[in-house]
Amino acid sequence: MSSSYKADSIEVLEGLEPVKKRPGMYTDTSRPNHLAQEVIDNSVDEALEGHASEIRVTLRKDGSMSVSDNGRGMPVDIHKKEKLSGVELILTRLHSGAKFNSDNYKFSGGLHGVGVSVVNALSETFEVFIKRDGKLHHMSFKGGKKQGKLTVKDKVGKRNTGTMIHFKPDASYFDSPKFSVSRLKHLLRAKAVLCPGLRVVFQDETASKKEENLFEWFFENGLEDYLSAELESLELLPEMHFTGLRSARDEAVDWTVQWQGESGQLITESYVNLIPTTQGGTHVNGLRAGLLEALREFCEFRNLVPRGIKITAEDIWDKCNYVLSAKMIDPQFAGQTKERLNSRQAVSFISGVVKDSFSLWLNQHVT
Known part of the structure; x- marks a missing residue:
C-alpha cells in the first residue's frame, strides 16, 4: 500500500464502471431477480400512465430473459445536449431518464435514475428492440458496451409500438446466476393486482415438461x-x-x-x-x-x-x-x-x- 496520497491517487469511474466495481450498491447480488424487476418496472411505468395494456416476460433456457410491452417505445431521437439517442443515454448513463419531473411520468419508481442502465452493466449480453414511429429499431451491448449504433431493422405499423429488452445476467456478479421463478411469479402477479386492467403474461422455458410453464394474470378488481x-x-x-x-x-x-x-x-x-x-x-x-x-x-x-x-x-x-x-x-x-x-x-x-x-x-x- 502506497503511503502517498495525492490528486493522482483519486480514481474517477465513468459511465457504468461504478456499477461493475461495486454491484452490491446498485442491486441485490444474491440472484439476478432485481435486474428483472428493473426492466419490468419500466414497462409497468408505461402501464401506470395508461400507455401500455400488456407486459410479456419470458425466461429462456439459456438463463436469459425477455421483457416486452406495448407502450410508447423508448425514445430514439437524438438528445440535444448529449448528442446521443435517447435509448443509448438511458442504457449507458446512470443518472438519466424521463422520470425526474412529472411531464412524462406522473407516478414512477423513484429518482435514483439508475434502473435499466444497471441491468445493462451487469449483463453478459443486452439487446433492445423498439417499435416507434413506424420503424423497428435495434441496439445491442456486451458487458455494458455498445456493439454498434442504433439501427432500423424493419418497418412496422404506425400504431404498433412498444419495447422489448432481452438480457443475460453476467454470472460473475451473482451468487447464483439463476432467477428465482417463484419470486418472479409473485412479483408479476402483484403487478397485475396493483394495476387493474394490465395483462401480465409469463412463460418459463426452463420448466420441465410436467410443470406448468405459461401463466397469465389479469385483475379487474385488484x-x-x-x-x-x-x-x-x-x-x-x-x-x-x-x-x-x-x-x-x-x-x-x-x-x-x-x-x-x-x-x-x-x-x-x-x-x-x-x-x-x-x-x-x-x-x-x-x-x-x-x-x-x-x-x-x-x-x-x-x-x-x-x-x-x-x-x-x-x-x-x-x-x-x-x-x-x-x-x-x-x-x-x-x-x-x-x-x-x-x-x-x-x-x-x-x-x-x-x-x-x-x-x-x-x-x-x-x-
Whole structure:
C-alpha cells in the first residue's frame, strides 16, 4: 500500500464502471431477480400512465430473459445536449431518464435514475428492440458496451409500438446466476393486482415438461380479490375487508386490510408506484397510525376500554393482513434497491385518509 496520497491517487469511474466495481450498491447480488424487476418496472411505468395494456416476460433456457410491452417505445431521437439517442443515454448513463419531473411520468419508481442502465452493466449480453414511429429499431451491448449504433431493422405499423429488452445476467456478479421463478411469479402477479386492467403474461422455458410453464394474470378488481384468494382457508375476524382508495393531486393510496382469527403467517405487502417495498417505510407507518388513531377514538367514544388501559399499535397490528399500494410524485427511497420508502409526506397523507375511512367503516359495522 502506497503511503502517498495525492490528486493522482483519486480514481474517477465513468459511465457504468461504478456499477461493475461495486454491484452490491446498485442491486441485490444474491440472484439476478432485481435486474428483472428493473426492466419490468419500466414497462409497468408505461402501464401506470395508461400507455401500455400488456407486459410479456419470458425466461429462456439459456438463463436469459425477455421483457416486452406495448407502450410508447423508448425514445430514439437524438438528445440535444448529449448528442446521443435517447435509448443509448438511458442504457449507458446512470443518472438519466424521463422520470425526474412529472411531464412524462406522473407516478414512477423513484429518482435514483439508475434502473435499466444497471441491468445493462451487469449483463453478459443486452439487446433492445423498439417499435416507434413506424420503424423497428435495434441496439445491442456486451458487458455494458455498445456493439454498434442504433439501427432500423424493419418497418412496422404506425400504431404498433412498444419495447422489448432481452438480457443475460453476467454470472460473475451473482451468487447464483439463476432467477428465482417463484419470486418472479409473485412479483408479476402483484403487478397485475396493483394495476387493474394490465395483462401480465409469463412463460418459463426452463420448466420441465410436467410443470406448468405459461401463466397469465389479469385483475379487474385488484387488491381485495388478491388478498381474499390468499386468505381463503383462514378464519377471518370480521369476514369483511377494510378496503379503500383515496387520491390527491400529487399522491394516491389504495389498501385492503383483513384480520385473521389465529396467529400465523401474515400477508404484509406494500408497494410504491407498483414497486415492492419489502422493508416497509413511511407509507406503512401511515397505514398503521391511521388504523390505531381511528380505533382509539372509536373505543373511547363508546367506552369499550377500561379506564387506565390504552390501545397500542400491536393490539391492532397483531394478526393484521394488508396490501398497501401508494402512488406519489418523486418518492424517496432508503437505497438503490428501493426496499424502504423514506418520503415523509406519505405518513401524514396516508394516516389521515386511513383514519377517516376506518372511523367510518367501524361505525358502519357495529354489531
